[in-house]
Amino acid sequence: MTHVENELHSQPECWSRAAEQAVAHGAALPAAGERVAIVGCGTSFFMAQSSAALREQAGQGETDAFAASEFPRGRSYDRVVALTRSGTTTEVLELLGHLRGRTRTTAITADPETPVMQCADDSVVLDFADERSVVQTRFATTALTLLRAHLGLHTDAVVADARTALETPLPDGLVDCTQFTFLGRGWTVGLAHEAGLKMREASLAWTEAYPAMEYRHGPISITTRGTATWMFGQAPEGLAEQVRGTGGLWVAGALDPLAELVRTQRLAVAVAAARGLNPDQPRHLTRSVILRPAAR
DSSP: OOHHHHHHHTHHHHHHHHHHHTTTTGGGSOOTTOOEEEEESTHHHHHHHHHHHHHHHTTSOOEEEEEGGGOOTTSOOSEEEEEESSSOOHHHHHHHHHHTTTSEEEEEESOTTSTHHHHSSEEEEOGGGOOSSSSOSHHHHHHHHHHHHHTTOOOHHHHHHHHHHHHSOOOTTSTTOSEEEEEEOTTHHHHHHHHHHHHHHHHOOEEEEEEGGGTTTTGGGGOOTTEEEEESSSOOTTHHHHHHHTTOEEEOOOSOHHHHHHHHHHHHHHHHHHTTOOTTSOTTOOSSOOOSOOOO
16 A cells, blocks of 8 residues: 555544544643634645634634735734644744744644744644655644544544545546546535645646535536536535536535545545556655745
């Protein structure tokens, strides 16, 4: 098995462990009522989008998500949470350096021996979810699980669904599709974007992602035989029938949306194998984007 396969298959255990640690890390994570921004790059940015939507929906306080490079530095927040697997990404370190002494910051990372530990006021280390692969799977979903558990939104059923996602065959014909669209609503929009990114990184697939209600506003025009549309969570009324009417393959998200993301990770590996690609060697990518020495 590739590193990606090994790591994505370990997610149920990682999620259980993160959920168990949520209370212990509570002081480093956003408190109810705080005005919060969650930032990251690439996969971590999409996890930030999902986390922010979950927190607002839970009534915990106003929560925004930004790519670290696009953080609006003129805004005021009670806390900024940075998601960074490597702890070395330039944009994240520069932002934390800018915020030091102005805004309380928390870094959620996989490596305690990286610069982010000195840049943030608080830190949460999920070293058991660190990865050898360039393509992120278990760290991202484990960080999101930690934040879900902190909000009281994680249950054992999520882990059970993840096991189902790993054991259940993918839909017939899905690997042979030439284009993939992922749709979400609310907190699952970030998951849809992450599913598309996984497919592009690991298998060089043509993918897109949208809020589900936006799909009818143009993107559905590309749907036809040989394309797939995958829904994270409950679909808008009538959308499944409309997609099937185009001849495209509709994939309903029957599991917890985070477990559905595991299924799309498996799809990315399967498509890569079908195309003769090695998902451990994604084209033009490195494990961390380090542009220059970052502010500390």
